[in-house]
Amino acid sequence: MKYILLMSGTKAGVEAYHAWPKQDIEAHMAVLHRISQDLTESGEFVATQGLAEPREAKVVRGEKNGLPVTDGIFPESKEFLLGYWIVDVPNAERAYAIAGRISAASVNMPIEVRQFRP
Amino acid sequence: MKYILMMNTMKAGHGVPSWPKKDLQAHIAFMMGLNKELHECGELVSAEGLSFPDQAKLVRAGKDGRPVTDGVFPESKEFLAGFWIIDVDNPQRAYEIAAKASAAPGPGGVPLNMPIEVRQVMSGPPPDML
Numbered sequence: 001m002k003y004i005l006l007m008s009g010t011k012a013g014v015e016a017y018h019a020w021p022k023q024d025i026e027a028h029m030a031v032l033h034r035i036s037q038d039l040t041e042s043g044e045f046v047a048t049q050g051l052a053e054p055r056e057a058k059v060v061r062g063e064k065n066g067l068p069v070t071d072g073i074f075p076e077s078k079e080f081l082l083g084y085w086i087v088d089v090p091n092a093e094r095a096y097a098i099a100g101r102i103s104a105a106s107v108n109m110p111i112e113v114r115q116f117r118p
Numbered sequence: 119m120k121y122i123l124m125m126n127t128m129k130a131g132h133g134v135p136s137w138p139k140k141d142l143q144a145h146i147a148f149m150m151g152l153n154k155e156l157h158e159c160g161e162l163v164s165a166e167g168l169s170f171p172d173q174a175k176l177v178r179a180g181k182d183g184r185p186v187t188d189g190v191f192p193e194s195k196e197f198l199a200g201f202w203i204i205d206v207d208n209p210q211r212a213y214e215i216a217a218k219a220s221a222a223p224g225p226g227g228v229p230l231n232m233p234i235e236v237r238q239v240m241s242g243p244p245p246d247m248l
Contacts, residue, residue, distance in 0.1 A: 004166070004168065005177075006198065047164075049122070049203075049239050049240070050239075050240045051122065051237045051238070051239060051240065052237055052238035052239070052240055056237070056238060057235060057236065057237050058209075058213065058235070058236045058237075059233045059234065059235050059236070060123075060213050060216035060217055060220060060233070060234045060235075060236050061217065061220045061231050061232070061233050061234070062217040062218065062219075062220035062221030062229060062231050063217070063231070066217065066218075066221060067217065068213040068214055068216060068217030068220075069217070070213050070236075079195075080237075081122075081124065081198070081235075081237070092175075096175065096177050096185040096187050097184075097185050099177035099185060100177055100178070100179045100180075100183065100184060100185030100186070101179070101183070103177060103178045103179040103185070104179030104183050108178050108179050109178070110176045110177065110178050110188075111176070111177045111178070112174060112175070112176055112177075113174065113175045113176070113177050113187075114168045114169055114173070114174050114198070115168070115169040115173060116166050116167070116168060116169070117166070117167040117168060117169055117200075
């Protein structure tokens with residue numbers, strides 16, 4: 001069963017993270033790296049990605065002529081996807097356990113867990 | 119350059135859309151056609167649909183490190199319904215593909231023109247964070 005673990009945050013949250021002491025950021029990255037290594041070793045790892053900064057995000061709609069209309073203005077409260085992990089696990093509980101580990105590594109941030117549609 | 123196109127269109131508690139069956143079928147056929155087209159031109163990295171928001175869980179680590187799950191989300195929260203990861207030459211091409219997905223047919227075959235969030239996927243953390 002494939003699950004995606006989504007880590008989201010606001011622009012303000014991302015700015016606060018950038019203000020962390022360098023050693024704290026390094027420690028955070030090191031734990032996330034170790035989680036990916038553990039998942040690779042257990043054969044549960046599918047993919048992980050970090051996304052570019054929220055300030056670079058665009059929202060696109062199709063217009064009547066089919067041409068893209070882009071906009072970069074989002075409400076301050078909007079939660080942006082910061083990164084994700086895709087895991088292939090035997091059950092939902094295992095996906096929650098991995099999400100819990102990621103959360104513990106990331107100031108107990110909530111991690112949204114969603115199953116892929118078959 | 120890799121981009122992720124996100125369809126953040128669903129609200130909390132949402133299950134299968136209550137559209138007429140033929141409209142749902144036309145929507146799905148459109149999405150499958152788009153995926154085929156992107157695959158054929160070598161731009162598709164992956165495309166996935168997610169289970170509906172009524173199945174979503176929010177997980178935090180508790181004090182003992184165990185996962186604490188919750189399925190209660192704010193009414194206003196937008197849920198990811200599905201995403202595409204594409205590998206394209208420039209952001210304009212990513213916007214073009216997003217506009218195509220945006221115009222997928224909805225009830226009565228009318229283009230939904232739903233917003234698609236477009237974000238570049240990074241190959242690693244920014245150098246100043248390592």
